[in-house]
Structures are given as C-alpha cells and as structure tokens.
Amino acid sequence: MPSKISGLPTSEPLAPPKGSNTGGVAADRTPTDSPAASSTAQTGDHVTLTTSARSLQKLSDAIAQTPVVNAAKVSSIKEAVNSGSYSIDASRIAGKMLQAERGLK
Numbered sequence: 645m646p647s648k649i650s651g652l653p654t655s656e657p658l659a660p661p662k663g664s665n666t667g668g669v670a671a672d673r674t675p676t677d678s679p680a681a682s683s684t685a686q687t688g689d690h691v692t693l694t695t696s697a698r699s700l701q702k703l704s705d706a707i708a709q710t711p712v713v714n715a716a717k718v719s720s721i722k723e724a725v726n727s728g729s730y731s732i733d734a735s736r737i738a739g740k741m742l743q744a745e746r747g748l749k
Contacts, residue, residue, distance in 0.1 A: 724730035
C-alpha cells in the first residue's frame with residue numbers, strides 16, 4: 645500500500661548519493677551513462693511503513709481537513725452579540741486569566 649509523505653519537495657534530492665563528488669549539484673545523466681545506474685533502475689526501491697507510521701499519516705490527513713475555526717460556535721456568538729443577549733462575566737474572565745498566568749510559571 646503506497647503512502648504519501650507530505651511536506652517534502654520532490655523536485656530535488658535531500659542529500660547527494662553516497663560516493664557522489666558533485667558537491668550537492670545533481671549531474672544530468674541518462675540511465676545508460678553507467679551500468680550501475682541501469683541495474684539500479686531495474687531493481688527498484690521498496691519501502692515498508694510501520695502500522696504507527698500509517699496511523700500518523702491518517703491522523704495528519706484528518707487534521708489537515710479539519711477547519712481551524714468552529715463555524716457553528718462563531719455563528720451562535722455573533723447572533724447573541726447582534727441581538728444583545730451575549731453577556732460577559734468579568735469575574736470568570738479574570739479567573740481564567742489568572743489560571744493561565746499560574747500555568748506559565
């Protein structure tokens with residue numbers, strides 16, 4: 645089962661191949677330039693991801709699709725503010741601010 649790894653550009657390699665003396669610059673070669681290149685192309689690479697890695701990928705995809713803002717909650721607060729029924733409890737806000745301040749220490 646192929647899995648994607650997001651966040652990495654695919655246009656250029658992350659590191660030069662071992663034994664490469666190009667200084668990080670990829671040389672333009674065709675697969676027929678060397679016999680080793682043609683045999684490597686025929687064998688192919690195989691990557692196996694663990695169950696944990698697959699689970700993390702699924703979680704990452706789910707988080708990426710989740711909206712940052714709870715639109716229903718924002719809408720209900722807007723309606724309450726516009727109708728004048730939204731009340732602010734100053735002592736509750738102050739208590740939460742003090743609780744957050746204590747958590748920083």
